[in-house]
Amino acid sequence: MSNLSKAFTKGKALITYITLGDPSLSATEKLVLDLVRAGADIIELGIPFSDPLADGPVIQASHQRALKKNASLADGFKLVARLRKKISVPLCFMLSYNLVYQYGVDKFYKEAARVGLDGVIIPDLPPEECRMQNAKCRIKEGSGIDTIFLVAPTSTEERIELAAKASSGFIYLVSSTGITGKRKSFAEDLKSLVKKIRRRSKLPIAIGFGISGPKQAAEMARLADGVIVGSAIVDLIAKKRLKAVPKFVASLRQAIDAG
Amino acid sequence: MSFSELPDKTGHFGQFGGRFVPETLVPPLEELTKAYLEVRQDQQFLNELAYYLENYVGRPTPLYHAERLSERLDGPKIYLKREDLAHTGAHKINNTIGQILLAKRMGKQRVIAETGAGQHGVATATACALFGLDCHVYMGEEDIKRQALNVFRMKLLSAEVIPVSSGTRTLKDAINETMRDWMAHPEDTFYCLGSCVGPHPYPMMVRDFQSVIGREAREQHFRLENRAPDCLLACVGGGSNSIGLFYPFLDDPKVKIIGVEAAGAAPLNKGRIGVLHGSKSYLLQTKTGQIENTHSISAGLDYSGVGPEHSYLKERGRIEYVMANDKETLKGFKLLSETEGIIPALESAHAIAYLEKLAKKMLHDQTVIVCLSGRGDKDVESVKGLY
Numbered sequence: 123m124s125n126l127s128k129a130f131t132k133g134k135a136l137i138t139y140i141t142l143g144d145p146s147l148s149a150t151e152k153l154v155l156d157l158v159r160a161g162a163d164i165i166e167l168g169i170p171f172s173d174p175l176a177d178g179p180v181i182q183a184s185h186q187r188a189l190k191k192n193a194s195l196a197d198g199f200k201l202v203a204r205l206r207k208k209i210s211v212p213l214c215f216m217l218s219y220n221l222v223y224q225y226g227v228d229k230f231y232k233e234a235a236r237v238g239l240d241g242v243i244i245p246d247l248p249p250e251e252c253r254m255q256n257a258k259c260r261i262k263e264g265s266g267i268d269t270i271f272l273v274a275p276t277s278t279e280e281r282i283e284l285a286a287k288a289s290s291g292f293i294y295l296v297s298s299t300g301i302t303g304k305r306k307s308f309a310e311d312l313k314s315l316v317k318k319i320r321r322r323s324k325l326p327i328a329i330g331f332g333i334s335g336p337k338q339a340a341e342m343a344r345l346a347d348g349v350i351v352g353s354a355i356v357d358l359i360a361k362k363r364l365k366a367v368p369k370f371v372a373s374l375r376q377a378i379d380a381g
Numbered sequence: 382m383s384f385s386e387l388p389d390k391t392g393h394f395g396q397f398g399g400r401f402v403p404e405t406l407v408p409p410l411e412e413l414t415k416a417y418l419e420v421r422q423d424q425q426f427l428n429e430l431a432y433y434l435e436n437y438v439g440r441p442t443p444l445y446h447a448e449r450l451s452e453r454l455d456g457p458k459i460y461l462k463r464e465d466l467a468h469t470g471a472h473k474i475n476n477t478i479g480q481i482l483l484a485k486r487m488g489k490q491r492v493i494a495e496t497g498a499g500q501h502g503v504a505t506a507t508a509c510a511l512f513g514l515d516c517h518v519y520m521g522e523e524d525i526k527r528q529a530l531n532v533f534r535m536k537l538l539s540a541e542v543i544p545v546s547s548g549t550r551t552l553k554d555a556i557n558e559t560m561r562d563w564m565a566h567p568e569d570t571f572y573c574l575g576s577c578v579g580p581h582p583y584p585m586m587v588r589d590f591q592s593v594i595g596r597e598a599r600e601q602h603f604r605l606e607n608r609a610p611d612c613l614l615a616c617v618g619g620g621s622n623s624i625g626l627f628y629p630f631l632d633d634p635k636v637k638i639i640g641v642e643a644a645g646a647a648p649l650n651k652g653r654i655g656v657l658h659g660s661k662s663y664l665l666q667t668k669t670g671q672i673e674n675t676h677s678i679s680a681g682l683d684y685s686g687v688g689p690e691h692s693y694l695k696e697r698g699r700i701e702y703v704m705a706n707d708k709e710t711l712k713g714f715k716l717l718s719e720t721e722g723i724i725p726a727l728e729s730a731h732a733i734a735y736l737e738k739l740a741k742k743m744l745h746d747q748t749v750i751v752c753l754s755g756r757g758d759k760d761v762e763s764v765k766g767l768y
Contacts, residue, residue, distance in 0.1 A: 172671040173557055176403040182547050194669050219401055220656040224670030246401045274405040276567050299405055300565035
């Protein structure tokens, strides 16, 4: 079992997202440690891109701020290497395919393995495209790097099958149609989507996109094996309320654990 | 293999194209592909499209022998494919009539589109008004400022113009925002994309709808000259007017084909392969893969990417891609106005600018077809101060 999958064995997993370099690289390092102390089980690091298609305004703005600080994929690898010496919590990159492609797909996975990255989420690389690009979208068992694919409310049975087969570590279930960011309502068929995935895969399922607070986090955690919270945390960072982040994450942790 | 058989079933032109989009959009793209492949074979749909192209758009557009321009440049016989005479003043309407007819057939009442200069926005709003669909156009705040007239036209056609304030606030960001809208409303919404870019099936579908330009030009040229032309010339931004003219000639190796990029927005000349807006193609980007801004006098060519089929045709050496800078373009703009009484769109003026160089290398008994993709009324205001 990979480190990522293991993170789901202690109970419902809390996955937190922040953007690398927002507000600065050193702040990101400190934030990761804060997130872990506050109870995050997995850290997702967004690598900033000029045109993040799947992201809403909060994370777009965060990427813009990080790009002004020249945060790059290479910085991401360096940070992972540093963090590995301090924490064992699984670390994932979430990034657009162009960043991986320009870095070099082989070089990317080699470097990821070297620094001890646990997983990769490339939202604009669906499984079939990944296969055709000959990208190492799925590193064989043992190398330790998982690739997480997404299932959305629009996904057909065939596509759920495809994502289930291609994924390792966990499966990322998109809570509703739309982009990342806070929202009030979630697709009603989440329950049945989870069932459909369960029929095809033993991997843990984490629900993300638009989970804004403890109540929603607990609700989603009941439906699946974990929740992913991004925009709500990044929003605090945008408002320069970095010190409020641990308290917010602790409240998510508490709500999820209370069931 | 023949050039005209691409893309393959998965939407690739060799290594280019494809469908690099978030999972939420894959099923709607599959639905769209299926629907499009059906209507492509459906005589009733094709008849309906032909009816509107003839009676509403005003096709076929003339293939006009520009005698005074030919004389002035003292080279080949120059023919202009007059897309500027199509309804709304540019080739964009060929594609929007096709896509909106398809939207209607798919039962989608809500239409969204991106626009840069506003030409595609106007063409989409026009087609939506014609068929009674709701139209929402995303446009960068910068472009809204630069193209106030087109914003007014869209509103007059009862479209909603939604300002885009993210990123560089231009076409690239308008495309991002339109895709995000589609992700939020995949079921009831039709995305009417304006160029041969984006994820499969758009590059293929837009090319098909625009290739009416090349089919007509080919037939007209045969009628006038009893043979195929020696050369084709068109401007390339995203690349829809050019692929429309070029496509029916691709498998005819005797026809030389040249695409003209704006020097300040020339991914095929200055870019590297990458992935943006759902497909793999040449892109203007930094070493680490951040998309670079472009700077062209013509808003319609101001885009960091280009259609994947163009990238493929460049790689295969079938098409030569050259550049014209702003200064040369302004000269071309004036030249055509003076010699023929035709004020071209600044986009099309790039092709005229290169024509001046090309003419020197060609013989009097040779012919060249230039795609005059749009008329220049929209640009007169911004050009006024530049001479």
